[in-house]
Amino acid sequence: MNRYSRQSALTQIGDEGQKKIASARVAIVGLGALGSVSAQLCARAGIGFLKLIDRDIVEKTNLQRQVLFTESDANEGRAKSTASKDHLQTINSEIKIEAVLEDLRGENIAELLRDVDAVLDGTDNFETRYLINDFAVKNKIPYIYGGAIETRSMVYSVLPDGRPCLRCLFPQAPTADSAQTCDRSGILASASHWTAALQFTQLVRYLTQGAASIEPVLIQQDVWSEEVKRIQAAEFAAERCEGCRNGIFAALHSQSGTQTLKLCGRNAVQIQPEPGQGIISWNSLSERWKDRGQVLVGTDFARATFEHYELTLFKNGRVIIKGTEDPALARSLYARWVGC
Ligand SMILES: [Zn+2]
Structure with missing residues (x-):
C-alpha cells in the first residue's frame, strides 16, 4: 500500500x-x-x-x-x-x-x-x-x-x-x-x-x-x-x-534603484536596495551592529534594536525597519545603520 x-x-x-x-x-x-x-x-x-x-x-x-x-x-x-x-x-x-x-x-x-x-x-x-x-x-x-x-x-x-x-x-x-x-x-x-x-x-x-x-x-x-x-x-x-x-x-516591468515599501498594518517599512548598491558586506555589518545594541544573528539575517526601531537585515541587503510607517524616516534610518 x-x-x-x-x-x-x-x-x-x-x-x-x-x-x-x-x-x-x-x-x-x-x-x-x-x-x-x-x-x-x-x-x-x-x-x-x-x-x-x-x-x-x-x-x-x-x-x-x-x-x-x-x-x-x-x-x-x-x-x-x-x-x-x-x-x-x-x-x-x-x-x-x-x-x-x-x-x-x-x-x-x-x-x-x-x-x-x-x-x-x-x-x-x-x-x-x-x-x-x-x-x-x-x-x-x-x-x-x-x-x-x-x-x-x-x-x-x-x-x-x-x-x-x-x-x-x-x-x-x-x-x-x-x-x-x-x-x-x-x-x-x-x-x-x-x-x-x-x-x-x-x-x-x-x-x-x-x-x-x-x-x-x-x-x-x-x-x-x-x-x-x-x-x-x-x-x-x-x-x-x-x-x-x-x-x-x-x-512586470522592473524598477531600478532602491525601493521602499510600506508594510501595511505592520508599522514597518521594507527597503530593497538595488543589487550590489549601497550596503557594506553582511558580515562586517552584523559585526558593527553587535557593538551598538541588542543584536540577534541568524543563518539568513541579522536583527538589531536601536532606540525605538527594530532592523532586520537579510543577506541580499533587504531591510525591514519596524517602528515607523514613514518611508522617508525609514530611508534615513537605513542610511545611518546600513548604508556605507
Ligand atoms: Zn484581466
Missing part, C-alpha cells in the same frame, strides 16, 4: 491523477496563515516539487494560525521559507522542496517562477497579488488567489482558459483587504485554514481534471456566520483589464 492510497482511492483522482500530482511543480508565495496550511497540504498530497517563497521570519504572533512553525522557530527568528522546508521534509522526504528567502518583485518574478506550473497565493497584500496575477496571465499558468481576514475568506482561481483575472475582478485592491490586515484586525485560524483548504482543492482539481472542471466563480465564505456566496466572475468583472485585453502587464 503506498502512502497516497487514501487519496488515489478517490474516483476523482485515481492512479492517473496521483501521477499528475507527483509531477506537478507548484510555487507557494507567502508562508503565513494561508501558505503554511496549503504548503502542508501540498507536501502531504505528494506534489512533486514545491517552491516556498517568503520574505519574512517567524514571530511568536504567527503561531496562533501558521501551522508549520514552532516556538523555537520564533525564538531563533528563523526564516519562514527554510523553517517550512525543514518541517515539511520531515513530513514527506520523497518530494523536492526549494526554500526562497526573497521578496517577490517585478525584477525577480520571471526568475523565481520560471520553473513552476502553478502558483498558490499566500500573500497578504494586493501589490504582490497583482504581480503574480500578471505573470500568470501572461505565461498562461494557473494562479489560485486566496485571502482571509477576521472570519471571512475569498478564493478565486485565475486559470489559463480566458476567464477574468484578478485585475478584471478587482481593478483596485478591495477596501476590506487594503484597509484591514491581520496585524490590525484579527483573524480566526479556521478562516485562513478554510481558505487554504479550498485553494489546495482547486489546485488538485486543476491538476487532475483541468481548468474546465472549475467554474469561474469567486467564492466568499464566513466561518462564523457559515454564510457562503458564489459570485459568477463574468458578472462581477464589469470589464476586462489591460492585461487580458491588450497583453499589457505594467507590474
Whole structure:
C-alpha cells in the first residue's frame, strides 16, 4: 500500500491523477496563515516539487494560525521559507522542496517562477497579488488567489482558459483587504485554514481534471456566520483589464534603484536596495551592529534594536525597519545603520 492510497482511492483522482500530482511543480508565495496550511497540504498530497517563497521570519504572533512553525522557530527568528522546508521534509522526504528567502518583485518574478506550473497565493497584500496575477496571465499558468481576514475568506482561481483575472475582478485592491490586515484586525485560524483548504482543492482539481472542471466563480465564505456566496466572475468583472485585453502587464516591468515599501498594518517599512548598491558586506555589518545594541544573528539575517526601531537585515541587503510607517524616516534610518 503506498502512502497516497487514501487519496488515489478517490474516483476523482485515481492512479492517473496521483501521477499528475507527483509531477506537478507548484510555487507557494507567502508562508503565513494561508501558505503554511496549503504548503502542508501540498507536501502531504505528494506534489512533486514545491517552491516556498517568503520574505519574512517567524514571530511568536504567527503561531496562533501558521501551522508549520514552532516556538523555537520564533525564538531563533528563523526564516519562514527554510523553517517550512525543514518541517515539511520531515513530513514527506520523497518530494523536492526549494526554500526562497526573497521578496517577490517585478525584477525577480520571471526568475523565481520560471520553473513552476502553478502558483498558490499566500500573500497578504494586493501589490504582490497583482504581480503574480500578471505573470500568470501572461505565461498562461494557473494562479489560485486566496485571502482571509477576521472570519471571512475569498478564493478565486485565475486559470489559463480566458476567464477574468484578478485585475478584471478587482481593478483596485478591495477596501476590506487594503484597509484591514491581520496585524490590525484579527483573524480566526479556521478562516485562513478554510481558505487554504479550498485553494489546495482547486489546485488538485486543476491538476487532475483541468481548468474546465472549475467554474469561474469567486467564492466568499464566513466561518462564523457559515454564510457562503458564489459570485459568477463574468458578472462581477464589469470589464476586462489591460492585461487580458491588450497583453499589457505594467507590474512586470522592473524598477531600478532602491525601493521602499510600506508594510501595511505592520508599522514597518521594507527597503530593497538595488543589487550590489549601497550596503557594506553582511558580515562586517552584523559585526558593527553587535557593538551598538541588542543584536540577534541568524543563518539568513541579522536583527538589531536601536532606540525605538527594530532592523532586520537579510543577506541580499533587504531591510525591514519596524517602528515607523514613514518611508522617508525609514530611508534615513537605513542610511545611518546600513548604508556605507
Ligand atoms: Zn484581466
